[in-house]
Amino acid sequence: MDQIFELLAITLGAILANNFIFSQFLGICPFLGVSKKVDTAVGMGIAVTFVMGLASAITWAVNQFILVPFDLGYMQTVAFILVIAALVQFIEMFLQKSMPSLYTALGVYLPLITTNCAVLGVALLNMQNNYNFIESVVYGITGGLGFLLAIVLFASIRERLVFADYPKNWEGFPIALVTAGLMALAFMGFSGLKIW
Amino acid sequence: MMNVIYAILVLGILGAVFGLVLAVASKIFEVKKDPREEAVLSHLAGANCGGCGFPGCAGCAAAIVAGDAPVNACAPAGAENAAAIAEIMGQAAPTGERQVAFVRCNGGVNAKKRFEYRGVQDCISATKVAAGPLDCAFGCLGFGSCVNACQFGAMSIGPNGSAVVDPDKCTNCGACMTACPRHLITSVPASKKVHVACANQDKGKAAMSVCANSCIGCGLCQKECKKDAIHVVNGVAVIDYEKCVGCKLCTKVCPRDAILPAATAEEKEKYKAIKKAQAEKAAAAKKAAEEAAAASAQ
Numbered sequence: 117m118d119q120i121f122e123l124l125a126i127t128l129g130a131i132l133a134n135n136f137i138f139s140q141f142l143g144i145c146p147f148l149g150v151s152k153k154v155d156t157a158v159g160m161g162i163a164v165t166f167v168m169g170l171a172s173a174i175t176w177a178v179n180q181f182i183l184v185p186f187d188l189g190y191m192q193t194v195a196f197i198l199v200i201a202a203l204v205q206f207i208e209m210f211l212q213k214s215m216p217s218l219y220t221a222l223g224v225y226l227p228l229i230t231t232n233c234a235v236l237g238v239a240l241l242n243m244q245n246n247y248n249f250i251e252s253v254v255y256g257i258t259g260g261l262g263f264l265l266a267i268v269l270f271a272s273i274r275e276r277l278v279f280a281d282y283p284k285n286w287e288g289f290p291i292a293l294v295t296a297g298l299m300a301l302a303f304m305g306f307s308g309l310k311i312w
Numbered sequence: 313m314m315n316v317i318y319a320i321l322v323l324g325i326l327g328a329v330f331g332l333v334l335a336v337a338s339k340i341f342e343v344k345k346d347p348r349e350e351a352v353l354s355h356l357a358g359a360n361c362g363g364c365g366f367p368g369c370a371g372c373a374a375a376i377v378a379g380d381a382p383v384n385a386c387a388p389a390g391a392e393n394a395a396a397i398a399e400i401m402g403q404a405a406p407t408g409e410r411q412v413a414f415v416r417c418n419g420g421v422n423a424k425k426r427f428e429y430r431g432v433q434d435c436i437s438a439t440k441v442a443a444g445p446l447d448c449a450f451g452c453l454g455f456g457s458c459v460n461a462c463q464f465g466a467m468s469i470g471p472n473g474s475a476v477v478d479p480d481k482c483t484n485c486g487a488c489m490t491a492c493p494r495h496l497i498t499s500v501p502a503s504k505k506v507h508v509a510c511a512n513q514d515k516g517k518a519a520m521s522v523c524a525n526s527c528i529g530c531g532l533c534q535k536e537c538k539k540d541a542i543h544v545v546n547g548v549a550v551i552d553y554e555k556c557v558g559c560k561l562c563t564k565v566c567p568r569d570a571i572l573p574a575a576t577a578e579e580k581e582k583y584k585a586i587k588k589a590q591a592e593k594a595a596a597a598k599k600a601a602e603e604a605a606a607a608s609a610q
Contacts, residue, residue: 178326182322182326183322186318186319186322187315187318188315188318188319188322191319191322191323194323195323195326198323198326198327198330199326199330202330202331202333202334205334206333206334206337209334209337209338209341210337210341212341212343213340213341213342213343214341216343220367279432279434279437
């Protein structure tokens, strides 16, 4: 029972209270770059969720069975970057062969994820929080879902911004940054959320 | 010291293993891709404008290789690249000259407005409000949906309030044509300079009352054309670009300035005077011929 509550707490925290984008400020580059249209934002969000879940599992295993036995905890960052880069490459090849439709849907976004700091962030946070395997995977997937939620909400707002009447020199990026800031403020409202 | 060696060894082995796995995976998961696809892709515009109707340039390249799209499917790439793609695909290079977009409306401020539209500055939104602010059901609204759709900066709202195309920048990708809710934008040959800038199909009186620059289908241009290149079809003049030689006679007789480039009043007067002189001369010649005939009969 405790375990379930623990997982629920991780889920809520990853999606709302400690949202990767709005309260941890990880993965900002794709968040700002791929959020002009809701369609592409959904594609990017799903791709990130997918990779974050898988990366959490693999990096947990790498940490547990390779880094810890050799007492190389301080090499985590380097090792994880290596793991994530290789993983994304592998996923791309695998999808292209076995699921061409999913590959064409995610295709453009997959290589971009290699440089997404949210993926590296989730791997490092898993270790920092001493999560076990299941907790790591749950944190990875729900963290990805939090990213998906954030980027889809943001893209929806940006689509509507076209119709807003704001000063000309705020057009494009400035107004997007202001929007992101206001959304982060709104998400701060979740920080008091406690499950028990 | 041992720490450093361990670190180098472990990470080195880790990297090597990943490299090996990826190398093996690339063989296992190899997808046979047509090498022509990449070659074709390198000759496309690379703007991902979507004008061809395929998802991005890669999609267009795949369609061309699969034979689902013609070799000149990418309009922005131009004839040169189309020829290169044709060579890759083993086909003859397509002929046909460069086409550019043209807005078939010259109304702008000369078109009568039924009400002042203050909503979202977008043509599609504007047409949703009581069928748009213009009296003319065919005219350019001038809110610039086509300007926003253009990836190449070729569209702008002209000085008189209707959209105009910069033919030098236009790649004929077709994005503006789909963006225009009134379907006013068509492709015309880039070398032709005379165009009918009106799409109003209403009867003469109705067309005349809604806009100062509308084509009323009077047919003066049709009568004037020496090459049989302009005809009134469905109440609006249409130029046959295969026959048009660009003499601009039609622009000089158009009473509504609906044919571009519009002739100035001075040019029109001059042309009228020339015509009058010609008519007088012809009449005089006819009269002389008649008199001569009458004289010889006697």
